[in-house]
Amino acid sequence: MRALKSVGVRVGRRLVASVPALLGVVVFTFVLMRVLPGDPAVFFASGPNAGQAEIQMIREQMGLDRPVHEQLIRYFSEIGRGQLGRSMTTGQAVVADLRERLPASLELTLVALILALGAAIPLGILAALRPNSPLDHVVRFVCSMGVCVPTFVSGLLLIYVFYVVLGIAPDPTGRIDIFAASPPDITGFLLLDFAITGDWEGWRAAAGQIILPACTMALFVLAPLARMTRASMLAVLGSDFIRTARSIGLSRWKVIVVHGLRNALLPVITITGIVFSTMLGANVLVEKVFSWPGVGSYALDALLGSDYAPVQGFVLMMALAFVVVNLLIDVLYGIADPRVNVE
Amino acid sequence: MTLLSVQDLRVSFSTRRGVVEAVRGISFDLAPGQTLAVVGESGSGKSVTAYAVTGLLDRAGRIAGGKIVFKGRDITGARESELRALRGAAISMVFQNPRAALNPIRSVGRQVMDALSAHNSLSGREKREKALDLLRAVLIRDPERRFDAYPHELSGGMCQRVMIAMAMACEPALLIADEPTTGLDVTTQKTVMDLLTKLVAERDMAMILITHDLGLAAQYCANVAVMQEGVLVERAPAAQLFQRPQHPYTQRLVAASPTPRSTVQELVGEPPAPPIIRPPERPGQAPLLEVHRLTKLYDGFKAVDDVSFTLRAGESLGLVGESGSGKSTISRMVCRLIDHSAGDIVFDGQDIGDVKARDFHASRFRREIQLVFQDPHESLNPRFTAFDAIARPVTRLLGVKDGKELTGRVEEAAERCGLPRNLLGRFPHQLSGGQKARVGIARAIAVGPRLLVLDEPTAALDVSVQAVVLKLLDDLRRQDGLAFLFVSHDLNVVRMMCERTIVLRQGQVVEQGDSAAIFDAPADAYTRELLTAIPHFDPVAA
Structure with a gap:
């Protein structure tokens, strides 16, 4: 109960502390978008020979003729109403667009992260148990390759x-085979939705679609996770309490897993949070290669099209995701390490 | 019948500089129920011997020769699975630094249960019950509540009791305690050692106590073995060994250990020095340092509570107390490394308490008050040579920029501290502990201070090195008329080094006065408790 309360207090404090950062992010992207060359009105006018009058009309429609600070205030009031403006490319509200695409990106990132952790932690442990052995070098090589080769x-x-x-593997064209029926939209995560409805054939199809892009991303983040696991496992295995665990006659397995790994995972938790946030934003290339309908490719298209609202919305969403992920990591860390709560 | 027989044991370590022999052919026997202390200074191979017996040598170390026979069975080079069956069940260990020796993210109760389950198949409830019994046996109050505590929530002494409970869990025949009380307060040391030896005696176990403290060895073990550089030089019953040490190394070690009667000069085998005669003070002359109602608050907690004292020029004052007594905090406030919460610090008639600790480096009093730090290994910048370390304060505080003058000053300071000139170009990792301590002292005296604050200056050193360093400090004080504020947990050292002593407890002064008076006839019960807790081997004092 006491621990729960302290976690709650910490979460609240962190949320409040993140508000200024979020405000800063909004203002910064807003101004940046307007400083960048390119006039969306020209871009969205009916054609290359659109007249000055038409462009001017679009500008007025979009409110671009007003001073920047006025536009900013309008944007803030919109955020206050839970809106992020309208995308000129898709013609939909940005919030609706993001809501549609975010689950795709999240699902891909999560699956990739699980794959990466599933491979990186055992590899890191193996490398730490036999440092500088051939196995250690193989792991190092795999990690270097993963980082060196662009996604x-x-x-x-x-x-x-x-x-x-x-x-x-199925055609690398999106989350689901175009001829297959998509599941009812419950969570937006196809794998979960299929599982909930009990459609295992559909689940397999969705899994087939996600496995290659997820592996691509997992390869890329294997290195930081595996290397961190190795380093922290090595440090922990050399510590006094491991010697104690051995001195009371515990089995090697128990010494490594119960006393070693649990301690070694503490820094890995922190790295995982950073890796997750990075993956969520940086998987544009993977989404492009696999025609994955995620937020990354959406934002990139918008940026290239000088479409202000989606880019701003995307950046704000990523900032929020960063805050949430960090918070989650913080809470997890607090649970995993009893020493944290004292501070 | 012998329980453990070690025959011509050799242990070598492969290091970057080739193979190093840490243990070079030692032999000893231990009968069931016998207690043996293995004493020696750092690098003597005493701990390595213990780890070789339990098969816990780290990767680089290996048994290069000899035999270890336990209960008639040769366990030299036994397979890991065989050794694992022995560890905890037949031979268990208690380690130094109990906080680090326990898993920081596992509750202490679970760790005791781990020790039980390593060799027994018990149900969860039985295990819990037995673990609680063990915690009760090591005198942990309210074990049900402490069961779920984590090591960081317990004191060092408590953690060591948990460690003892784990070592006792499967009732082994042999317990090896490796410096079990190093870093604990004297009173805690006494309770832990009393408990340990009582439990060992009750269970008819044999014990090997590895320690650098001769007093501890004499008080708690029947037999003592002395090791030097990987060789066992002498073994005898405790009383005999300390009264009539045979081997020259043992003799040196015994002579260098502070006792309730020793003097600094005796430790290094020199005739006693004459008492310091200071010119009589002119009436009305202010003392060198006057601390008045000094208080330090940390988050509302009074670390130092209303402490006042004075220090005359050339006088030495000792601050003694256990951890948490505020002695180091006081020394840091006097040095102006941290700010005080209330009170005055008057140096040479000037209130230096006004100057913020952050700005004190620019004060003209910075060079007057210098500090010698506790750990010579940690307090030197690893990227500075000995010369740089000593030269830095000279350039900063005296403004000496001229190369020749600087070199002259540094070399003079080094020479006065007995540091050979050819060592000045070395980096800290190329120096021994004693040499590093000398660098630390040379750095402090190079700027010609009038007050030297010494915070446990010899706590990290071996006794023989400590003796030499103490002698050096005492000589410097006599020659230069330096005043010392000497902080230590070691009462014998303070008695030898200081004319007056202040006993502190939980931030408050318990007793202050002439060292001789305090140590001969302590007025306060707490001081008496501290004094009786010091283990000693001196037959006269016993």
Whole structure:
């Protein structure tokens, strides 16, 4: 109860502390978008020969003729109403667009993260148990490769091998086969929705679609996770309490997992939070390669089209995601390490 | 019948500079129920011997020769699974630094249960019950509540009791305690050692106590073995060893250990020095340092509570007390490293308490008040050579920029501290503990201070090195008329080094006065408790 309360207090404090940062992010992107060259009115006018009058009309419609601070105030009042403006490209409200696409990105990122952790932690442990052995070097090599090869290259390679050559992967075109029926929209996460409705065939199809892009992303973040696990495992295995655990005759397995790994995972939790946030924003390339309908490609298209509202909305959403993820990591850390609550 | 027999044991470590022999052929036997202390200074191989016996040597170390026979079975180079069956069940260990020796994110109760489940198959409830019994046996009050506590929520002494409970859990025949009370307060040391030896005696266990403290060895073990550089030089019953040490190294070690009667000069085998005669003070002359009603609050907690004292020029004053007594906090406030919450610090008639600690480096009094830090290993910048370390304050505080003058001053300070000139170009990791301590002292005296604040200056040093460093400090004080504010947990050291002593407890002064008077006839019960807790081997004092 006491621990729960202290977690609650910490969460509240962190949320309040993040408000100024979020405000700053909003103002910064808002101003930046307006400083960047390119006039959305010209872009969205009916055609290249649109007259000055038409462009002027669009400007007035979009409120671009007003001074920047007035536009900003209008934007804030819109945020206050829970709106983020309208996308000129899709013609929809930005909030609706994001709501539609965010689950795709989140699902991809989460699956990739689970794959990455599933591979990185065992690899890191193995490398730490036999430092400088051939196995350690193999792990190091795999990690270096993962980081060195850009995601669009590794993505294309995976497509080439598993789709073109072996033919075991489905077309790399989005979250679901175009001819397959999509599940009812419950959570937006296809894998979850299929599982909830009990449609296991659909689940397999969705899983088939997500596995290659997820692997591509997982490869990219394998290195920080595996290297961190190795380093912190090495440090922990050399510590006094591991010697104590051995001195009371615990089995090797118990010493490594119960006393070693649990302590070694503490820094890995922190890194995981950073990795997750980065993945969420940086998977534009993967989304492009696999035609994944996520927020990354949405924001990129908007940016190229000088479409202000979606870019601003995307940045704000990412900032929020950062706050939430960090908070989550903080809470997790507090649960995993009893020493944190004291401070 | 012997329980443990070690025959011509050799342990070597492969290091960057090749193979190093840490233990070079030692032999000893231990009968069931016997207690043996292994004493020696750092690097003597005493801990390595223990780890070799339990098979806990780290990766770089290996048994290069000899035999370890336990209960008639040769366990030298036994397989890990065999050794694991022995550890905890037949041979268990208690380690130094109990806080670090316990898993920080596992409750202490669970860790005791771990020790139980390593060799027994008990149900969860039985395990919990037995673990509670064990916690009760090591005198942990309210064990049900402490069961779910984490190590950081318990004091060092409590953690060591938990560690003892874990070591006792499967009733082993042999307990190896590796410096079990180093870093604990004297009174805590006494309770922990009393408890440990009582439990060992009750269970008819044999014990090997590894320690650098001769007093501890004499008081708690029947037999003592002395190790030096990987060799066992002497073994004898405790009383005999300390009264008539045979080996020259043992003799040196015994001589260098502070006792309730020793003097600094005796420790290094020199004739006693004459008492310091100071010119009589002119009436009305202000003392060098006057601390008046000094208080330090940390989040409302009074770390130092209304402490007043004075220090005359050339006088030495000792601050003693256990951890949390505020002695280090006082020394830091006097040095102006931290700000005080209330009270005055008057140095040479000037209130230096007004100057913020942050700005004190620019004060003209900075060079007058210098500090010698506790750990010579940690308090030197690893990227500074000894010369740089000593030269830095000279350039900063005296403004000496001229290369020749600077070199001259540094070399003079080093020479006065017995630091050979050819060592000045070395980095801290290339120096021994004693040499680093000398660098720390040279750095402090290089700017010609009038007050030297010494915060546990010898706590991290071996006794023989400590003896030499104490002698050096005493000589410097006599030659320069330096005043000392000497902070230590070691009462014997303070008695030898200081003319007057202040005993502190929880931020308050318990007793202050002439050292001789306080140590011979302590007026306060707490001081008496502290004094009786010091383990000693001196037959005269016993």
